[in-house]
Amino acid sequence: MQPLATGVAVADFVLFPPRWTVAEHTFRPPYYHRNVMNEFMGLIRGVYEAKKDGFLPGGASLHTCMTPYGPDTDTFEKALHQESHSRPQHLPNDTLAFMFETHFTPRVTAGAMSVPCLDRDYYKCWMGLKSHFDPTRRFQ
16 A cells, blocks of 8 residues: 555554553543544553543444544543642553554445444434633633
8 A cells, every 4th residue: 555645654553551641730531633544443451531431342433534533521521620630640550442543544344334232322422512612711
């Protein structure tokens, strides 16, 4: 396979092992974002920090190019009000996740779309998100 352009990765592979989150006064769960790449993420064991209740070991998610996504509503709301962001935290030792991303468009088979364990309500994890943006708030 050839990349579409010079400097564009054909594929990236990342492991998310147990680790420290050390940036102080930051939003710790993965933030809401969009990618120019297509991202396939899976949980091998443990608890994924962005979806603590809905992403089980053996599960995976596929987010195609420019599809917005991020932590579920409960994780997001809890993280906004957590005082522990002011000090480093260690993510659980029993957690291991992976991510594979590519600029090639994945093709999901009819067989994959028809399995009984497919979560057709996946999008509902973002229902109830509220805007917390205050344009008048100034940071010191």
